[in-house]
Amino acid sequence: MVELSQAGGGLLRKGFAGDTLNTAWYARACIQPAWSVDYFTALGDDAMSDEMIAFFEEAGIGTNLIRRIKGKAPGLYMINLRNGERSFSYWRDNSAARQLAADPDRLREAIEGTDVVYFSGITLAILPREDADTLLAETRRAKAAGKFVVFDPNIRPRLWASYDVMHTTISEGARSSSLVMPSFDDEALHFGDDSIEATIHRYRALGAPNVLIKNGADGATLNFAGQEDFVPAETVKEVVDTTSAGDSFNGAFLAKYLETKDAVASACFAVKVAARVVSEHGALVAKDKLGL
Ligand SMILES: Nc1ncnc2c1ncn2[C@@H]1O[C@H](COP(=O)(O)OP(=O)(O)O)[C@@H](O)[C@H]1O
Numbered sequence: 464m465v466e467l468s469q470a471g472g473g474l475l476r477k478g479f480a481g482d483t484l485n486t487a488w489y490a491r492a493c494i495q496p497a498w499s500v501d502y503f504t505a506l507g508d509d510a511m512s513d514e515m516i517a518f519f520e521e522a523g524i525g526t527n528l529i530r531r532i533k534g535k536a537p538g539l540y541m542i543n544l545r546n547g548e549r550s551f552s553y554w555r556d557n558s559a560a561r562q563l564a565a566d567p568d569r570l571r572e573a574i575e576g577t578d579v580v581y582f583s584g585i586t587l588a589i590l591p592r593e594d595a596d597t598l599l600a601e602t603r604r605a606k607a608a609g610k611f612v613v614f615d616p617n618i619r620p621r622l623w624a625s626y627d628v629m630h631t632t633i634s635e636g637a638r639s640s641s642l643v644m645p646s647f648d649d650e651a652l653h654f655g656d657d658s659i660e661a662t663i664h665r666y667r668a669l670g671a672p673n674v675l676i677k678n679g680a681d682g683a684t685l686n687f688a689g690q691e692d693f694v695p696a697e698t699v700k701e702v703v704d705t706t707s708a709g710d711s712f713n714g715a716f717l718a719k720y721l722e723t724k725d726a727v728a729s730a731c732f733a734v735k736v737a738a739r740v741v742s743e744h745g746a747l748v749a750k751d752k753l754g755l
């Protein structure tokens with residue numbers, strides 16, 4: 464999506480963001496140069512879509528899988544801030560990305576060509592029902608084939624037709640995953656979990672072998688194959704904008720974990736990156752400000 468963030472004095476800064484893009488961006492910033500990170504989405508044929516493609520390429524994110532749709536444009540969102548905590552306004556009903564899974568062969572081919580698949584509750588929420596089912600069938604297939612499938616529920620009630628559809632579809636997303644990376648405040652608020660243990664238990668019972676719960680300034684709890692660990696958050700002097708805290712954590716974590724297979728060390732790295740991200744405006748913080 465195109466992102467409008469606060470630039471001071473009533474001015475808005477234009478950027479590009481969206482939860483899966485943010486995660487790809489931080490993974491790319493943190494991963495070994497020899498690894499490739501590709502973004503699978505749909506864009507339009509307008510100037511803004513061209514600019515986004517150029518921006519992804521400049522960041523080193525592969526764009527060959529991106530479908531261009533005639534007459535369409537990217538979605539738009541604006542970050543609203545209250546004491547550093549973000550909320551979003553969206554203009555995305557007609558975005559090109561809603562058609563990202565409309566071509567099942569293309570989707571299957573893209574997934575077959577990769578070792579790791581990352582998607583989110585927002586990915587599922589913006590798709591027409593039958594396309595969400597297509598994507599879920601492919602992520603189940605990928606997991607069964609031994610690929611590492613990673614899912615962040617990223618619960619956004621406004622994007623879903625109803626609570627029941629949201630609950631069922633997010634549960635299916637988790638069931639088709641090797642690792643689920645939820646944020647505890649969302650899970651407690653929307654799915655009624657009264658503890659981090661309850662969230663871990665729910666996702667493991669659905670069939671996700673690994674769960675990593677992010678909990679804002681209270682750090683992160685991991686349960687990898689039944690082994691539980693806790694990693695505290697970094698202390699942040701001033702929380703400026705929490706947009707992308709969770710996505711940057713996910714991208715940084717995956718970059719380290721895929722290389723080292725050390726979940727705790729990777730979470731320790733991810734809390735450091737996320738701490739830098741909440742200290743700046745907007746979803747994507749420049750690599751030289753991440754302290755890598
Ligand atoms: N106020 C904060 N101080 C320090 N670290 C933070 C803060 N807020 C978020 N983080 C870091 O970002 C990670 C993700 O934040 P969280 O708020 O749980 O995700 P989301 O943005 O998805 O709601 C946390 O696990 C933590 O490491």
Ligand SMILES: O=C(O)C(=O)C[C@H](O)[C@H](O)COP(=O)(O)O
Nearest residue numbers: 480481482706707708709710746
């Ligand atoms: O809401 C959406 O659809 C977006 O993708 C916009 C934001 O860039 C991410 O939501 C940020 O995600 P957090 O890491 O949870 O702060």
